[in-house]
């Protein structure tokens with residue numbers, strides 16, 4: 121067996137590095153731009169790794185059927201799972217149940233409620249994990265390291281470990297991990313399978329030590345043996361070079377010009393998020409409303425640009441939340457807007473160059489999640505910002521662990537605290553702004569995506 125640095129690698133994740141769409145009847149692949157892709161793609165490009173992912177769209181399915189998966193030198197091995205199985209595993213178990221548990225989103229008076237449909241979905245989650253386990257079993261070269269990514273794939277390890285003792289399994293959870301008390305809201309059977317599934321890996325990693333400690337506490341509280349599983353923490357970072365490349369693109373420059381015209385010389389508060397319950401978008405608008413209520417001098421002088429692009433629209437709670445976000449933005453505008461000033465601009469289409477242009481220009485970046493595994497925007501903002509922008513950051517975001525020195529900390533549930541933090545950031549002297557902006561950029565650049573990957577491979581050793 122080689123050292124972790126030269127062993128072959130298999131990556132398993134729900135969302136792959138390439139998304140396919142159908143153009144004139146042909147599947148056309150496009151490389152994704154998220155942190156996972158930047159972190160792991162170099163291994164595939166170097167010919168060292170096979171990436172197994174689920175076919176998510178019609179385009180992906182056509183790509184599988186025509187043997188044309190991949191794009192831009194990045195190949196991906198897509199599994200054409202039964203679409204209904206995948207929908208149940210992704211929407212109902214992964215996103216409505218596990219995501220809610222790990223982010224503390226259940227409203228326990230009403231949810232969860234495990235009915236027969238939910239148990240069918242749990243069976244589907246098992247089958248999807250079993251299909252990934254089969255794929256790893258069949259395709260992994262001898263002595264490979266298997267990097268399993270995230271909460272969609274918690275059950276594949278026991279089977280793979282039994283059938284392929286030569287493989288080393290490393291799980292990386294990109295979300296927070298619920299503590300033992302929150303996990304009581306999962307059915308006993310599911311909680312036990314989940315915790316055992318994770319304990320069947322040789323190592324489990326998280327973006328911060330706190331989430332790893334929660335997994336250990338959950339194992340111990342619920343009596344799950346975990347003697348052979350090492351816990352580690354390794355935070356992901358943004359790929360600065362590729363962000364700066366996009367920043368220099370014509371699309372981003374045009375978006376920057378349009379933004380300058382729209383905002384004029386007003387101060388700018390920005391957020392960039394998926395339209396996601398855990399991101400706490402509604403409380404962000406309510407805090408901004410409170411700020412305008414308290415500070416007459418800021419009325420007409422500051423705008424809030426919220427780039428909240430669609431996410432997981434197959435889940436009803438996400439659709440309802442989108443309505444709530446739109447209503448909250450409209451309420452602020454009704455209350456304070458004037459003929460020549462719109463307090464909140466809510467942009468709900470997915471436009472990465474425009475989001476980046478907003479990050480370049482912000483005075484204050486609001487990142488106030490209820491809970492977040494990491495939150496890469498909290499690092500991307502400081503890397504690209506050219507306005508000595510300040511970061512208002514939730515203490516519950518994993519990134520807070522690294523950036524706390526140079527941000528305005530907020531309790532995500534406290535509207536007064538959030539309004540005051542935005543005010544403090546806007547009121548800061550130019551010298552203090554500059555000093556903190558330099559520091560938060562340094563902290564954001566202190567790790568690279570390659571460090572994160574190296575930490576995962578090291579955990580295999």
Ligand code: G6P
Pocket residue numbers: 135270271294295431432493
């Ligand atoms: C989080 C999860 C990822 C997921 C991403 C986007 O960051 O940890 O696993 O891929 O959100 O969500 P989606 O459901 O669109 O893949």
